[in-house]
Amino acid sequence: MDCNIIKDLIPLYIDGCCSEESGEAVKNHIENCPDCRNTYDLMLGEIQPEKVAAPLPSPVKIRERTASVLQSVLMFILFGLITFGVAKEAAVPLGWGNGFWAFSLVVPSTGFMLSLANWYFVRQYKSRRIFSDFSSMITFLLCATTFVWTLYHYEIGFTGLFNLIRNAANTGFINSLRATGGLFGIAPCAALTVLFSVLSKTLSDIFAKMLGKD
Numbered sequence: 001m002d003c004n005i006i007k008d009l010i011p012l013y014i015d016g017c018c019s020e021e022s023g024e025a026v027k028n029h030i031e032n033c034p035d036c037r038n039t040y041d042l043m044l045g046e047i048q049p050e051k052v053a054a055p056l057p058s059p060v061k062i063r064e065r066t067a068s069v070l071q072s073v074l075m076f077i078l079f080g081l082i083t084f085g086v087a088k089e090a091a092v093p094l095g096w097g098n099g100f101w102a103f104s105l106v107v108p109s110t111g112f113m114l115s116l117a118n119w120y121f122v123r124q125y126k127s128r129r130i131f132s133d134f135s136s137m138i139t140f141l142l143c144a145t146t147f148v149w150t151l152y153h154y155e156i157g158f159t160g161l162f163n164l165i166r167n168a169a170n171t172g173f174i175n176s177l178r179a180t181g182g183l184f185g186i187a188p189c190a191a192l193t194v195l196f197s198v199l200s201k202t203l204s205d206i207f208a209k210m211l212g213k214d
């Protein structure tokens with residue numbers, strides 16, 4: 001077969017788009033014709049890398065998008081918990097029980113949500129380990145700060161807290177908590193603070209890993 005016809009058929013042969021007979025003809029020809037064999041090798045080198053490289057999206061971009069989704073979903077959930085807690089708290093009549101929802105749910109959720117601001121600075125940290133340790137610590141400190149703020153907002157203060165601990169020695173912890181009303185919420189508050197601090201470490205580690213941080 002004529003070399004020019006073979007050279008016209010080579011691209012179709014590489015793509016697997018020609019008929020079985022044409023394919024067989026090209027195959028037989030390039031095995032015996034060094035010139036067409038050379039054309040075939042050149043085209044194979046040019047066509048195939050393009051075919052493989054073009055449709056693949058950058059893997060880094062995919063991870064960045066997933067990381068943003070993780071951060072947004074977490075913010076959304078925490079904001080939902082805060083809203084739920086505030087609504088519950090507002091429904092409690094004045095008197096006994098005021099502050100329960102504020103302490104138990106709003107305080108730790110607010111601390112965790114505020115600590116997510118630290119995630120924007122992930123690239124400033126030397127390593128993933130340091131970042132996740134700091135995230136956890138920041139979550140704990142913000143929960144503690146919000147707790148103290150709430151303690152004064154409900155006019156309990158540290159005096160009230162110390163009285164609670166002192167009374168606990170006399171009347172038993174549960175009775176003492178009951179007498180103090182909303183402060184009853186400090187037990188779930190402490191539990192959620194610990195849980196959120198642990199979650200903060202785990203999730204910020206996953207977040208940093210998605211962004212390719214070592």
Ligand SMILES: [Zn+2]
Pocket residue numbers: 002003006029033035036
């Ligand atoms: Zn030829």
